[in-house]
Amino acid sequence: MFGRDRLHPGERILYETRPRFILNSKSTIIKALSAVIILYLFQGIVEGAGALDNVLIANYGVTVAEKVAWLLTGIIIIILLSILWDVISWRNRRYIITDQRVMVEEGVLWKRRYYINHRKIVDVSFSQSITERLLDSADLEIHGGHEGTNIILRDAPSPSKIEYHISRFTERGYDDAEEILRELSSSRRREPGFADPEFWETPEDEKESDGKFAVDRCGDESIMERHSRKFKRYRREGRDD
Template identity: 30%
Template sequence: MSFPENVLAQDEKVVRHLHPHWFTVLLPTVVGVVVVAAAVIALLVLPDGSVGTVLLWVVLGAAAFVLLLFVLAPYVRWRSTHYVITTHRVMVRRGVLTKSGKDITLAKITDVSFRQTLLDRLIGAGSLHIESAGDSPDEDLVNVPDSDDVQQLINRLVDEDSRGRRGEGG
């Protein structure tokens, strides 16, 4: 899925468009499988008759609630979180019903650092901390796939942007 071109400046190009690492939705996937399995088992073992029917509806209602809250919501949150790196800025977009976003121009980025736990290193993810000049707070991008490569990419783009602004070319 590409990022909408209508948010880009005329000469701006998307260099990298990321969502948080797939590991973000692993636990909700496991929860979903367990809930569906439990609902199927309940369907098979609950007795016939009115008591069994009421219990079945309670189990199915609880399963639907858990699936919506603990499975579907994290998937939607994951897919609606965008980390977009362009030739001019780093954009962060989050949310479906309530959207939020932040753009940090490359010229305002003063430092980019990454952090990886042991698990992050095993799955190839990490967190990025982007410090920016000015009044706006720094930005933390969590569960970024290939965070060390993304950090290097942003640093390279910041350097290229700085050289371009000084007239040194790329």
């Protein structure tokens, strides 16, 4: 589901990237520093615990040096596993821009994917901290036409490049009137089409029903008004069918 078959037929990937690792994995860096500090102090901590063994054995008959060594080793292992998980999660988070939509994929065991079509994008906003500016990154929020449809690309590298690929399709415009005319014409192919002069001729039954009023009205009626009346009649006949 999340391989190349995640794309629609004919859909092309224009740009694909991941969050900037340094910015997206601040906690991972803290974990790595903690592991380094523990490793650096490991021997000193164990030796200090061993110095207490003489006192503890004499007074309580227990030792702690070995237990401290195992505890520190366990902490280091847990930290390293957590760092590995963070790296895998980062590698499985992708920002994908195609010629149809903007997608975000994430998750290791449970995959998630959410997207927004280019035609539904109404705005794109940026936010950059000082660190993000130095690393050429930003948080991009892509706004849809309804509440809850926004997508946030956190710590996205090269934000200007992402904006360029999005604007290629959101700013090109769309001729709704042309699409409506095409749909109406295709739904009544056996009837005279919009390009056919017969379509604009007033049918005989309408002339007879309107009588003298139709003659007087046509004299004062503009071209747009006549065309508007023709469209209404056309749609009414389509509903009757």
